[in-house]
Amino acid sequence: MATKTKKQHGRDTAVQGTNDSSVVSKVSAAAQGYFQDSFLQHFVCKTSRRTPLINRGYYVRWRAVDHCVKTFLHITGNVSRRQIVVLGAGFDSLYFRLHADGALDGAVVFEVDFPDVTKRKAALIKGSPTLAEVFGPHLRSGTGPLCVSAGQYQLLGVDVRQKSQVEEALCAAGMDWSAPTLILSEVVLTYMETNWSDDIISWAAKRFPQSLFVLYEQIRPNDPFGRIMQNHFLKINSRLHAITEYPDCSAQKRRFLDLGWDQCVCLDMNQFYLGLVLEEERCRVEALEPFDEHEEWHLKCSHYFILTASRGSLTTRALLQDDPGQLLHSNVFITLSSFTAKLINSHHLFYIQYCLSVTDHLLSSDVRLHHTATSLPGGDIVVFGGRSSPLNPVSGLVRLAVEPFISPDPAGPADGNTARLHVENMTCTGAPPAARWRHAAAVVDHSGENFLFVFGGKHESGAVLGDACFLHLKQQHWTEGSVPEPRHSHTACSHRMGGAVVFGGLNERGAPLGDVALLRPNGSGFAWEILEVQPSPVPRYSHSAHVIGDNLLLVGGVWLHSDGVPDVAVINLVTRCCVEFRLDRDSVPWPLMLHSFCSEITDPEEPELLLLGGGGNCFSFGTHFNCQPVTRLLQSELSLGAFQNPSA
Missing domain, CATH: 3.40.50.150 (Vaccinia Virus protein VP39)
Known part of the structure; x- marks a missing residue:
């Protein structure tokens, strides 16, 4: 005692x-x-x-x-x-x-x-x-x-x-x-x-x-x-x-x-x-x-x-209101009981450990975060924007080329996991977009010419940007186009028809968005189309996204409109149906945080999702980052997401 x-x-x-x-x-x-x-x-x-x-x-x-x-x-x-x-x-x-x-x-x-x-x-x-x-x-x-x-x-x-x-x-x-x-x-x-x-x-x-x-x-x-x-x-x-x-x-x-x-x-x-x-x-x-x-x-x-x-008598004098404000109306979350796909299925994750050594790297003075790194046809990468602090955005573009590195030392590494990173600062003409971070970028095609499409983001003034800019990658020339609602922390993915798909983000009020905007090439340039998706995707931001065939795959992020945390959603861009899936995070032996992370599709034929990084400061409770990469096979999500019928 x-x-x-x-x-x-x-x-x-x-x-x-x-x-x-x-x-x-x-x-x-x-x-x-x-x-x-x-x-x-x-x-x-x-x-x-x-x-x-x-x-x-x-x-x-x-x-x-x-x-x-x-x-x-x-x-x-x-x-x-x-x-x-x-x-x-x-x-x-x-x-x-x-x-x-x-x-x-x-x-x-x-x-x-x-x-x-x-x-x-x-x-x-x-x-x-x-x-x-x-x-x-x-x-x-x-x-x-x-x-x-x-x-x-x-x-x-x-x-x-x-x-x-x-x-x-x-x-x-x-x-x-x-x-x-x-x-x-x-x-x-x-x-x-x-x-x-x-x-x-x-x-x-x-x-x-x-x-x-x-x-x-x-x-x-x-x-x-x-x-x-x-x-x-x-x-x-x-x-x-x-x-x-x-x-x-x-x-x-x-x-x-x-x-x-x-x-x-x-x-x-x-x-x-x-x-x-x-x-x-x-x-x-x-x-x-x-x-x-x-x-x-x-x-x-x-x-x-x-x-x-x-x-007592104070029951008639509420201090708070249920569902205050339009943002909090919860009609955007619809369960899938009326559809053929079921949300309740568990999908296992697998964590892996490997590394790729790089012999050269960016100068330490070019440290940045919340930038975009966009893969170009041919394998190069264009890095745009980012910041070192909210008062110090990074301007300009950097082009990266990853080349296999053959060591002059016969006893050096020969396993193919070592590469040389070639860095080139790009000089462009035209009016460049304002320096920004938390924007989205993707490669789009118009009449056989490739453009880097940059949309939205945050500015050092605190403003949420709503401009859309196009960089002709061959001529290295900037032009500006029309835009949907301003946002940051959204995604933009290249689409097989030459355009791009934009999803989500945070708007000027700090509220997550759940709209799907398709940028299509036309005779005079590009035009926007807002897709009506059913059921409406739960608004999210700080997620990642990929286009696989006719499907837009959304992974992770942060949302306010639903319980739990975002896992995977599949939006079919043809049928315009959305299916939400839950991942079995218990198969990963640490708290798996899917915000501020990167993801890649490692094999488009048999899609496997690779998750890298993620996490951040957890208020006053400490800092947590995902310590190893995680993979997830996607066959079941894509097969269920591809055949949804809006009238079913």
Whole structure:
């Protein structure tokens, strides 16, 4: 028993440590202008600037909680007494912000956390003139679990899991159980065993007849990002418990309804950000720092949710809305039960290990990412665009020729796996396209002449580009053509009729696209045709794509409109039917991330898909990259995708 108690104490201490790192991240986001909070800095000893990805992540968390709290205070504005109970408050500055905004008329804030945490917080409040002067002469130390008592602010040192002690402490601090009350928990309940957190949720529903519960936590534990997220918290001895039994928004909603709450709304943070944050505010936030981690941002947001549950008269005053905004209408995802193909089949992946040595390479000063490398007839490769940082795009074109390398040393390698890379900077005429990255490029043919087609991308100004440019590869001359909707992080594939097929990407609003645009050659040049595909492909970006015969093959990427992660979709360009397939990722012994990766078809006759690279920063949970190439045979996908009939 003593050993168990010691282990539990160690876990509790580790959980308390998450408060310290969290408040530093909040201070960083506030310092960069993501939100206004001049009080947080007084709760940290040393500040540290976080990456733009982490700053955005804490901004959307702050924004969601602030939205719910401010809405609650607004809808209860005509009530003489209302209350906010913060479970596991840590060093949060909620009371101080609301007081400074003049939003606490008739409201009392109760903060509950471990005694060690609240004692530290009380000492910081009393030792800071800025914080102490908020209370004036009303600031006083309490007795027992009451660390600070100051009229509208009560700081209680009680283990949240001990309901009877929590209830006793709240009563002693002046809780009015019948008054409208908001209960707030930000990544707190999930650190305790699920039976305890369920008990707290049920207790709150019974004890507060006129109440709202706001919960911010993690979801989706089983995809690659979710596995890395869970491993991170295991490493810091702060296991996520509820995520296993309640892995998605639907399960969380059922949880609260089953535990006594009358109504419940649950949104992941992509839904909240794109649906409930005004476009003007999103533009302000997105202009604060150079940013190009769209995949990691959307993945982070898809693994956190904001939930509101209500009891009593407050059930008619929703803090959140289901499916806010046009982006979130889910009619784009259609199961294939009415078609002859079945989505449920598992398709195995195989990982392999080999390497190709290259004797020459690009200069280190030419480091770039998010560029295109397009294969030309004859085997050469044209590299265009890319960036070293979001403020430093790479301009110009480079032509690469891979030549077999014969070592002058008879004892040198002779296995054919060594090559020489010849690099040539291309000099072109005409008006060149603006420097860009996250664009797409493909070779197209017009009247027997080959062109490099470049479409879309991102600009150093932050703009999403919508131009289409054509480079005559023989004459090395640029011309500009007409375009569909601006986008970046999309794909463009050469088509056997001489044109190209463009799919997906992110538009100017930061929303994924699911359209299929076919660029066809005609008598005067090229013309666009938007294909109507049924069922509509789920919008995605940062994927890869290949044309095999009449089929467009989509692999991986990031999507917001469906659960799980994108695997493989086949769109027949003749019948205009789409079939989605799931891959059995369990056959690969690491979390297989299919974004920011490359893929190639190694044998068009018996198509085999080769996946290279992939992954990136997983918010504050560490960095993960796929460590080896992976292959997948495609016969079943292509045979099922080729014969779909739109009228079937």
